[in-house]
Amino acid sequence: MRIGVIALQGDFREHLELLALLGWQGVAVKEPSHLVGLDGLVFPGGESTTQCILSEASGLRQPLATEVRSGLPVLGTCAGLIMLARTIIGGRADQWSYEVLDVTVMRNGFGRQVRSFEADIAVRGLETPMRAIFIRAPVITQVGEKVETLASVRYQFVDGASREVPVVVAGGSIIATSFHPEVSRDPRLHELAFTR
């Protein structure tokens, strides 16, 4: 198994380490020539605005748009979820995404860094909970008909309201999370994304 990890900015190293743990070959993708012969792609955490700019500047935007629409298995975490989402709330005016996952996400929807948190989350299909690390995480506010919710949390938001929101979703060949399984070194969603 040969999985590319978009390595422009963010925590791509943690993803590469998890792939190695699974005995797979991880490829750091920094330019279009690195996209050859991949069995899957990971969009890591980081700053989505920066990743947008660097994807354009590196000539990766168009080739990646083709790859993610081709049915290639894809995993996106946090900023990676934003990069894949159909609609972004709270982004920059010129912020774009690959629009291949039919969800609406609100950037930093859980609040600023002081509200970043970790929690045990039950994920459908996994026997034991995941330790989920949420860092200025995006909130999934809307899920399309063909998108499945694999995990959700009930959370007290800054506005005082308590709402249940999806935090792991699957649509077509794509799985995406609001949190960082790579930071807690849990490879089970990587396994699920690339072997299901």
Added chain:
Amino acid sequence: MAAEFSEGTARVKRGLAEMLRGGVIMDVVNVEQAKIAEDAGAVAVMALERVPADIRRDGGVARMSDPALIREIQDAVTIPVMAKVRIGHFAEAQMLEAMEVDYIDESEVLTPADESYHVDKWAFQVPFVCGATNLGEALRRISEGAALIRSKGEAGTGNVVEAVRHLRSITSDLRAIAAASEQELFGWAKKLSAPYDLVAEIHANGGHLPVPLFCAGGIATPADASLVMQLGAEANFVGSGIFKSGDPAKRARAIVEATTHYQDPKVLIRVSENLGEAMVGIEMDALDQHLAERGW
């Protein structure tokens, strides 16, 4: 499900630093600069009243910035906003935490408030970054709760030589500790005036600092950014180097691209072409004040 949420854990604090890796954090003094930084692809901005080059020129006591300025910048950008407190000034830090600043820099660029103690950073939910000139200093800051270490360099000079010295010192000791015998680790703890447990942790994990290591202090060109990344920095703080240059927007973008593609000379050449004037640098011998000597 009823989940239990833990905020402000070491992993959550270090986690944000991990998300900033491969990026550039830019010093900005107003909303306009903050927007230029975000447009250029900064991963975060450091909100302050004066960049280090001006602090150096003006002299006097440099303090935490006006909360109104920090608030304006928080409202203007979607990326994380950091702000500086004086070394040991936990009251300034309490204010920044209440303002929900994303990272606090306990910084030698401001005038120290306490000559004996740095802030007890475990007492805060918001993460801290601290400067270091060597590994011992880095580990003392980590033991106080710092979630991110940056080289001090010599801020406001546009001269990268001190940052290079600090990074080389830190990474060379990390390599030596990885290779040391168990017995020698006690000697390393003594030599570094650092907690044994942190030294042992570095040895066990193959020579990595327990938190990310970024570079700060003197980066002025894309080539500088590449140099320090190749020397082991995982991201770059750029202060005076951008907004004291001839074309800040273009230089900011160039340093962002250089930090990502630091191993690719072709990209470095492309982004360095026709970049305009770099900030005028200062030679170390010409300095009357070495900011890196502040703190211990």
